[in-house]
Amino acid sequence: MxxxxxxxxxxxxxxxxxxxxxxxxxxxxxxxxxxxxxxxxxxxxxxxxxxxxxxxxxxxxxxxxxxxxxxxxxxxxxxxxxxGSGVSACARCSDKILTKHALRDAGLPTPDWVAFSDSAFRELGAADTLDAIELRLDFPLVVKPASQGSALGIKFARTPDDVPAALVAAFSYGRNVVLERYVPGRDLAVSVLGRVGGGAEVLPIVEAIPQGQDFYDFASRYDIGRTLFECPAELDDVLTARVQQIALDAYELLGCDGFARVDMMVGDDDEPQILEINPIPGLTETSLLPQAADAAGIAFDELVARVVEVAQARATRTA
Ligand SMILES: Nc1ncnc2c1ncn2[C@@H]1O[C@H](COP(=O)(O)OP(=O)(O)O)[C@@H](O)[C@H]1O
Ligand SMILES: [Mg+2]
CATH class of the missing domain: 3.40.50.20 (Rossmann fold)
Structure with a gap:
């Protein structure tokens, strides 16, 4: 005890x-x-x-x-x-800009992007560069705060005219904003669970299938019925293995520990693109990591026991 x-x-x-x-x-x-x-x-x-x-x-x-x-x-x-993860992994994962730089530097796939801070707008005239974004990224774009979760503050910009309002919405959640290339395709959540002896395993992939919307927003994520979650996702073996390997590589690259959930889009070309890594994934009745664990035969109590044991093992190693 x-x-x-x-x-x-x-x-x-x-x-x-x-x-x-x-x-x-x-x-x-x-x-x-x-x-x-x-x-x-x-x-x-x-x-x-x-x-x-x-x-x-x-x-x-x-x-x-x-x-x-x-x-x-x-x-x-x-x-x-x-x-869960230590200070450094949490700090990097909770900032989508730092995460994306780390991924790109390591050769892991993440949608192309530009990022702005509010001070760049206030003090450096960043607004004048908005035209250049169109040339660099193509529309539609996804505009999101660098450090929020649960789809808060995320807006699609279908044309350059949509960008200013989307930026205002995203800046209301934080000082840094990402404008990211929109990836049409399938929305996957790939959970990774640490092992007590070290290392980690990738759990079955969850696919979020929106029911009649462009993508699931903050409310629909927790309202049962508005998004269908399929686990394991129907992907062929080759793509499954590739998606799982990319998730594990990202988990290890960012130095995660215990558990994490890697959110990805798999484009219509079957290319996985990492959107973000959640160092403390939701653990509610409708959350994706517990669903994935369940599909792997790991019931919720066992999942919690394992996360605790991994933390205790780490504490013993570093004591
Ligand atoms: N570049 C993108 N292309 C397509 N859909 C995206 C993109 N970025 C975000 N989304 C959609 O928005 C959801 C939330 O985005 P995500 O980057 O995971 O932020 P959050 O921290 O809010 O979960 C994704 O699961 C996906 O449905
Ligand atoms: Mg996400």
Whole structure:
């Protein structure tokens, strides 16, 4: 038995998803016989962790603050072992621009893009370069905040005229924005799960099939019925193996640990393109990593047990 603090909630836009992930993890940990202390993360986090004298933190936070290395850094200071990836992997994965640079530098496929910071617009006249984007990327484009999840702030720009409004929407979520080449094709989520002895395995691929929309938005992602999720995705063996290998390569490249979910589009040419890597994937009833684990014969409690064991093994190695 271990005293486990489940960190959930927080202040990000994904608070509600995190509360749902956290509650489900708490139930699983209790069934596994652990002592569970649920903590809705706020300014009293350190005091509550100290008072609770926990031995491990299960981080069920999504979005900025929880998934970007901030909480991980605090836990490092406290020398409290925690689940999932370390500070550096979280920081890089939660920033789509840093992720895309790392992928491109390593030769892993990611859609071509340009990125802007709000200060480039305010102070450097970046707006004057918008014409050049058309030449560089072709429309339609996908405009998204560099560091959000759950499709928040994502807009399609079908023509250059759509870009200013899409930029305003994306900048309302953060200081950096990505304009990315639109990849028509299939929307895949590829979950990777760490092994206790080291290394990781790739779980069956989930395909998100939108029902009568261009793509699933924030609401539809958690409303059962508006998007169909198929697992394992119907892909031929060659493409399956290729998609899974790319996901594993990305996980290792970014230095992920424990678990992660790699989101990809597979274009009509069968070429996989990585959109992002989620260092703390959703763990709700409708989330994709638990679905993928289930398809691999790993029930939710076993999944949670494994994530905890991987974290404990890492803590023992680095102690
Ligand atoms: N370049 C793109 N081409 C086609 N669809 C995209 C592209 N970027 C994002 N999308 C759609 O938007 C969804 C969310 O994008 P993603 O980059 O994974 O951000 P988030 O962090 O919000 O999940 C994707 O699952 C996909 O359906
Ligand atoms: Mg995504």
């Amino acid at each position: 271990t005293r486990v603090a489940v960190l959930k909630g927080g202040r990000s836009y994904e608070r509600q998803v995190s509360l749902a992930s956290g509650a489900r993890v708490e139930d699983a940990l209790e069934r596994l016989g652990h002592e569970v202390i649920g903590i809705d993360v706020g300014s009293d986090l350190l005091r509550r962790l100290r008072d609770a004298a926990c031995e491990l933190a299960f981080i069920a936070l999504h979005g900025p603050g929880g998934e970007d290395g901030s909480v991980q850094q605090l836990l490092e200071v406290l020398q409290l072992p925690y689940t």
